[in-house]
Amino acid sequence: TSIIAVTFNGGVILGADSRTSTGNYVANRVTDKITPLCDNVYTLRSGSAADTQAIAGYVQHFIAQHQAEEGDHVTVKTAANLVKMMAYNNKDIMQAGLIVAGFDKYGGGQVYSISLGGTITATPFSMSGSGSTYINGFCDKYWRENMSEEEAMDFVTRALRYAMTWDASSGGCIRTVTITAAGTKRQFIQGSLIQPT
Numbered sequence: 001t002s003i004i005a006v007t008f009n010g011g012v013i014l015g016a017d018s019r020t021s022t023g024n025y026v027a028n029r030v031t032d033k034i035t036p037l038c039d040n041v042y043t044l045r046s047g048s049a050a051d052t053q054a055i056a057g058y059v060q061h062f063i064a065q066h067q068a069e070e071g072d073h074v075t076v077k078t079a080a081n082l083v084k085m086m087a088y089n090n091k092d093i094m095q096a097g098l099i100v101a102g103f104d105k106y107g108g109g110q111v112y113s114i115s116l117g118g119t120i121t122a123t124p125f126s127m128s129g130s131g132s133t134y135i136n137g138f139c140d141k142y143w144r145e146n147m148s149e150e151e152a153m154d155f156v157t158r159a160l161r162y163a164m165t166w167d168a169s170s171g172g173c174i175r176t177v178t179i180t181a182a183g184t185k186r187q188f189i190q191g192s193l194i195q196p197t
């Protein structure tokens, strides 16, 4: 898996490849790893497909119950802390590397990384999954604060293209979700290999 989330001057953009693998076999070449937790917060999934589906499912359910009772949106930080609790409290039986990102009226676009052991870190951008190791240099060089939406989308798609080209566990198509005050927007980009410019 290659997953990345970046904040920009209007919100956040989440990006992911679409490969689920079992060894060398591609079990799913159109996986959707960008999973909603509620209408203003999504999570990017890496690691075990089953474990990350289970964690996302529990948090979706908990947030839905909370909103039914309280009637208001949860903050990105609250959703991320619920994911962290699931990961931390089950750290010895879960393999889940998650990035929670969204938009709320208090902090605008936000990204939180949750590592395998359940450490939660607030970050301006984050990448994870097996493919992320191949784009550390690219991201360090090209990441900038307060990019425009177009610049952020270009950064996300180029980073994923490189990771999907080099990492055997990443591939398929690029999926993105953009979250701003106006709502959410999905994109689907086929053809992920590096094209000769």
Ligand SMILES: C#CCCCC(=O)N[C@@H](Cc1ccccc1)C(=O)N[C@@H](CC(C)C)B(O)O
Pocket: 001, 002, 019, 020, 021, 022, 023, 027, 031, 033, 045, 046, 047, 048, 049, 050, 052, 095, 129, 130, 169, 170
């Ligand atoms: C289908 C099926 C069987 C399991 C598939 C399955 O979890 N594959 C994993 C790799 C893995 C992980 C831990 C144990 C075994 C196999 C996978 O493709 N993970 C991707 C993200 C998830 C959310 C799709 B990525 O991290 O590469």
